[in-house]
Amino acid sequence: MPDKFHPQTRSAPGGAHDATRRALLDAGADVFAEVGFHHATVRDICRRAGANVAAVNYHFGDKETLYAEVLAEQSRLAMALHPLPAAGPDTTPAQRLEDFIRAFLQRVLSAELSARHGRMMAREMVEPTRALDRLVAESIRPQSAALSVILRDLVGPGPSEETLRLLGMSVVGQILFYCHCQPVLIRLFPGMPFNAERLDTLTLHITAFSLAAVRGLSQPPVAPARVPRRPKTPSPPAGRRRRS
Amino acid sequence: MPDKFHPQTRSAPGGAHDATRRALLDAGADVFAEVGFHHATVRDICRRAGANVAAVNYHFGDKETLYAEVLAEQSRLAMALHPLPAAGPDTTPAQRLEDFIRAFLQRVLSAELSARHGRMMAREMVEPTRALDRLVAESIRPQSAALSVILRDLVGPGPSEETLRLLGMSVVGQILFYCHCQPVLIRLFPGMPFNAERLDTLTLHITAFSLAAVRGLSQPPVAPARVPRRPKTPSPPAGRRRRS
DNA sequence: AGCAGTTTGAAACAGGTGTTTGATTCTGTC
DNA sequence: GACAGAATCAAACACCTGTTTCAAACTGCT
Numbered sequence: 001m002p003d004k005f006h007p008q009t010r011s012a013p014g015g016a017h018d019a020t021r022r023a024l025l026d027a028g029a030d031v032f033a034e035v036g037f038h039h040a041t042v043r044d045i046c047r048r049a050g051a052n053v054a055a056v057n058y059h060f061g062d063k064e065t066l067y068a069e070v071l072a073e074q075s076r077l078a079m080a081l082h083p084l085p086a087a088g089p090d091t092t093p094a095q096r097l098e099d100f101i102r103a104f105l106q107r108v109l110s111a112e113l114s115a116r117h118g119r120m121m122a123r124e125m126v127e128p129t130r131a132l133d134r135l136v137a138e139s140i141r142p143q144s145a146a147l148s149v150i151l152r153d154l155v156g157p158g159p160s161e162e163t164l165r166l167l168g169m170s171v172v173g174q175i176l177f178y179c180h181c182q183p184v185l186i187r188l189f190p191g192m193p194f195n196a197e198r199l200d201t202l203t204l205h206i207t208a209f210s211l212a213a214v215r216g217l218s219q220p221p222v223a224p225a226r227v228p229r230r231p232k233t234p235s236p237p238a239g240r241r242r243r244s
Numbered sequence: 245m246p247d248k249f250h251p252q253t254r255s256a257p258g259g260a261h262d263a264t265r266r267a268l269l270d271a272g273a274d275v276f277a278e279v280g281f282h283h284a285t286v287r288d289i290c291r292r293a294g295a296n297v298a299a300v301n302y303h304f305g306d307k308e309t310l311y312a313e314v315l316a317e318q319s320r321l322a323m324a325l326h327p328l329p330a331a332g333p334d335t336t337p338a339q340r341l342e343d344f345i346r347a348f349l350q351r352v353l354s355a356e357l358s359a360r361h362g363r364m365m366a367r368e369m370v371e372p373t374r375a376l377d378r379l380v381a382e383s384i385r386p387q388s389a390a391l392s393v394i395l396r397d398l399v400g401p402g403p404s405e406e407t408l409r410l411l412g413m414s415v416v417g418q419i420l421f422y423c424h425c426q427p428v429l430i431r432l433f434p435g436m437p438f439n440a441e442r443l444d445t446l447t448l449h450i451t452a453f454s455l456a457a458v459r460g461l462s463q464p465p466v467a468p469a470r471v472p473r474r475p476k477t478p479s480p481p482a483g484r485r486r487r488s
Numbered sequence: 489a490g491c492a493g494t495t496t497g498a499a500a501c502a503g504g505t506g507t508t509t510g511a512t513t514c515t516g517t518c
Numbered sequence: 519g520a521c522a523g524a525a526t527c528a529a530a531c532a533c534c535t536g537t538t539t540c541a542a543a544c545t546g547c548t
Contacts, residue, residue, distance in 0.1 A: 038282055053506090057506080174413070183369055184376075209414045213457035303495095306537080492545100494544080496543070500538085503536095
């Protein structure tokens with residue numbers, strides 16, 4: 001009466017049949033990354049996989065399960081291909097921050113993976129599926145924790161956890177910008193790629209920017225030219241309404 | 245033989261009929277922001293607008309034109325409600341940067357507008373429609389230029405245009421993070437809102453972070469502890485492949 | 489009131505979607 | 519070689535989508 005059994009349920013890995021299963025995962029990765037979950041049609045995926053329309057439902061139960069499987073696999077793949085380099089005891093926090101930023105950028109922009117992981121994540125931000133909860137638990141939260149450790153080493157014991165979170169988001173925000181805003185970047189600076197080609201430039205810039213920021217914030221009163229308080233209009237819509 | 249005339253083509257603004265046209269724009273804004281262009285159904289929009297299914301096609305020609313109109317209007321609205329405060333000659337660059345960041349955050353997170361503009365922009369990043377070109381030309385490019393002017397005043401004439409662009413993207417990346425990554429933030433830090441409520445916190449943090457960064461980068465050789473070069477493994481896939 | 493033009497409404501259309509079906513082929517095992 | 523189970527296939531199903539149709543209601547004139 002409930003769902004039927006689908007092959008993926010049987011965890012038996014030695015199955016001889018799963019050539020089409022693999023083909024579906026690969027085709028699915030391409031299609032989902034290109035057009036997103038809802039634009040993707042199982043007919044298209046099956047065509048590219050050289051399989052029948054019924055293949056998705058036979059091997060995965062439904063389209064959404066295939067999607068979740070693809071997303072998880074792409075995430076594992078990106079993480080395996082571009083892991084955070086192990087830090088020795090002599091590795092400075094600054095170097096570890098650069099490593100973190102470079103690995104993160106590689107994972108989301110990587111040309112080898114056609115930036116599939118980054119694109120799928122960006123889509124997941126805009127219309128989250130059930131797969132996101134798993135991804136946050138298994139991948140994002142550990143990364144967030146790793147970044148917090150690095151930042152803590154940089155800023156010392158002073159700043160609160162809350163401050164540390166904000167610092168982390170400033171770093172990650174810079175990274176993800178190049179992943180999430182490609183359509184605008186292409187239109188705003190045409191002919192100037194902000195993708196895997198420029199990975200090193202971006203890594204070094206974001207690292208330098210963030211390090212300067214963190215160091216500047218850690219030793220607060222450097223204040224070369226304290227801004228002279230101006231009238232300060234905190235009410236936003238007060239601006240310029242007076243043309244009648 | 246070609247398209248029929250649709251009311252919006254006639255620019256006559258005084259028309260008495262456009263109550264349903266307005267209702268469609270309003271309902272469309274809600275629905276498009278909530279579920280995105282492709283998930284949105286004209287039936288749903290029309291139901292909320294208290295109009296017939298045919299209303300969208302009658303008043304706008306098709307769904308995509310309605311969408312473009314809604315997007316443009318929301319953009320204008322966000323810009324009008326949270327304009328960049330005019331800067332007097334005595335306004336410091338630092339203050340102008342804060343103004344820019346606050347206005348930007350307000351536009352994308354604003355509760356008054358239910359963050360509609362920000363959400364629609366985020367979706368546009370993931371699956372751009374034709375409406376994006378217009379938006380870049382009319383709204384994003386001017387904003388980008390305004391930010392560049394502020395940053396130029398902060399860093400002086402030294403840094404290249406290219407560097408200025410990177411600085412700008414670091415600032416905007418931090419801002420948009422809170423707009424684009426809400427689904428992750430909610431899961432990662434539940435019960436801790438990173439939305440309009442915390443607008444002031446976010447503004448001050450991003451401003452302080454960016455100012456510290458820009459100042460640190462402008463006077464390069466502060467270098468309190470130059471990182472000692474470590475072996476530096478640049479080849480990413482060298483990791484751990486050896487299990488046979 | 490009468491009438492042309494505009495605007496609505498219910499219903500239908502045409503096309504695409506994920507999924508299911510049931511027969512057919514393949515595969516490994518006795 | 520026979521046979522059970524797994525895997526594939528073409529076809530159909532059920533549903534939802536944007537859009538069209540065309541008659542009915544409404545509107546502002548004269």
